[in-house]
Amino acid sequence: MDKNAKIYVAGHRGLVGSAIVRNLQAAGYSNLLLRTHAELDLTNQVATAAFFEAEKPDYVFLAAAKVGGIVANNTYPAEFIRDNLLIQSNIIHAAYVNQVKRLLFLGSSCIYPKLAPQPMREEHLLTGPLEPTNRPYALAKIAGVEMCWSYNRQYGTKYLAAMPTNLYGPGDNYHPENSHVIPALIRKFHEAKVSGASTVTVWGTGTPKREFLYSDDMADACVFLMNLPDDKYESLLGSDESKTGKFEPPLINIGVGHDVSISELAQTVSVTVGFTGDIAFDTSKPDGTPRKLMDVSRLHRIGWSAPTQMTSGLQTAYRDFLDLTLKA
Numbered sequence: 646m647d648k649n650a651k652i653y654v655a656g657h658r659g660l661v662g663s664a665i666v667r668n669l670q671a672a673g674y675s676n677l678l679l680r681t682h683a684e685l686d687l688t689n690q691v692a693t694a695a696f697f698e699a700e701k702p703d704y705v706f707l708a709a710a711k712v713g714g715i716v717a718n719n720t721y722p723a724e725f726i727r728d729n730l731l732i733q734s735n736i737i738h739a740a741y742v743n744q745v746k747r748l749l750f751l752g753s754s755c756i757y758p759k760l761a762p763q764p765m766r767e768e769h770l771l772t773g774p775l776e777p778t779n780r781p782y783a784l785a786k787i788a789g790v791e792m793c794w795s796y797n798r799q800y801g802t803k804y805l806a807a808m809p810t811n812l813y814g815p816g817d818n819y820h821p822e823n824s825h826v827i828p829a830l831i832r833k834f835h836e837a838k839v840s841g842a843s844t845v846t847v848w849g850t851g852t853p854k855r856e857f858l859y860s861d862d863m864a865d866a867c868v869f870l871m872n873l874p875d876d877k878y879e880s881l882l883g884s885d886e887s888k889t890g891k892f893e894p895p896l897i898n899i900g901v902g903h904d905v906s907i908s909e910l911a912q913t914v915s916v917t918v919g920f921t922g923d924i925a926f927d928t929s930k931p932d933g934t935p936r937k938l939m940d941v942s943r944l945h946r947i948g949w950s951a952p953t954q955m956t957s958g959l960q961t962a963y964r965d966f967l968d969l970t971l972k973a
């Protein structure tokens with residue numbers, strides 16, 4: 646991307662979108678196209694088409710989505726499938742109509758089957774049943790991958806779908822019920838420390854394993870992918886199965902390549918926060934997928950790996966939570 650290229654970051658106030666904006670600005674990109682949800686509702690096809698027609702971005706990072714943790718996905722399934730199908734379809738089509746050079750669509754590791762072999766490789770897509778707690782969201786994301794693939798095949802677009810593992814970092818959603826596990830635990834352990842509570846209750850059995858990537862690393866991977874030279878970038882864009890006989894969607898996993906149990910994670914967050922009491926488990930809450938470890942060899946082969954250690958990422962995330970709490 647030229648430093649003066651027009652770059653649209655959809656969802657720029659979210660966890661990932663805000664990190665992408667930080668990364669681009671630090672690298673000297675100044676022509677960023679940004680719209681809040683209130684300024685442009687991406688579920689509105691007419692408004693999204695008009696925005697692309699007027700602005701003609703060169704590059705698109707598609708980081709706008711309806712996002713939430715296991716309970717939010719399970720509680721609002723209609724919103725998770727509807728909003729995500731609409732947002733991604735509107736942007737992907739408008740990007741084609743307005744000749745966007747490259748588009749990076751963000752999916753999620755939950756697109757892979759609930760019991761996929763571990764670590765999960767890109768070719769494990771569509772090889773088995775999905776985890777029921779997030780199937781509506783996962784199916785929307787799978788439709789997004791298929792849409793990128795179909796547009797590449799039929800129209801010659803250059804759309805790539807990046808599948809991040811579970812993310813955390815500054816600007817996360819710390820809602821007690823609707824958030825993901827790391828921001829939820831930061832909040833729970835902090836509140837217990839401040840109130841002097843003796844126990845923090847963690848959802849589920851503590852046995853599921855998850856892989857966590859720091860949001861600024863995720864942003865760095867996204868900008869790295871968008872800036873790949875043509876030959877490397879195009880090698881990731883998938884092939885036409887009817888011609889090659891191979892199942893090669895335009896897909897790349899983004900993760901760290903190792904995981905921890907939720908019980909281990911809870912211990913680490915309690916140490917980060919400085920909570921010294923007990924940890925209990927509420928087994929009436931869902932565990933979700935038993936394990937979701939990404940195979941990141943494709944990403945490593947093209948030259949990117951995650952730099953941030955979880956202990957330092959968690960410290961920064963906790964400082965971010967404290968800043969937000971002080972401002973509130």
Ligand SMILES: NC(=O)C1=CN([C@@H]2O[C@H](COP(=O)(O)OP(=O)(O)OC[C@H]3O[C@@H](n4cnc5c(N)ncnc54)[C@H](OP(=O)(O)O)[C@@H]3O)[C@@H](O)[C@H]2O)C=CC1
Pocket residue numbers: 655656657658659660661662681682683685686687688707708709710711712728732751752753754809810811812813818825
């Ligand atoms: N967080 C995670 O652990 C993971 C995230 N991902 C993926 O990464 C991407 C970014 O996620 P993340 O940054 O965490 O999500 P956030 O919820 O933090 O941010 C999403 C952004 O999208 C915007 N948005 C949502 N709906 C609309 C709409 N209808 N019109 C315009 N803007 C809208 C939100 O604005 P507003 O808040 O104002 O509605 C917000 O800025 C998503 O595709 C997600 O699926 C994948 C794996 C893990």
Ligand SMILES: C[C@H]1O[C@H](OP(=O)(O)OP(=O)(O)OC[C@H]2O[C@@H](n3cnc4c(=O)[nH]c(N)nc43)[C@H](O)[C@@H]2O)[C@@H](O)[C@@H](O)C1=O
Pocket residue numbers: 713714715716718753754755779782783810811812822823824825826827829830846847848849853855907930931932933934
């Ligand atoms: C990114 C990913 O995020 C979701 O899937 P998930 O990986 O299950 O994410 P989660 O962060 O919500 O939970 C991870 C694990 O942690 C346990 N857990 C313990 N205590 C809390 C807790 O207090 N809050 C939460 N949310 N989880 C907790 C929880 O029971 C589960 O076993 C989907 O939206 C999916 O669509 C998706 O893409």
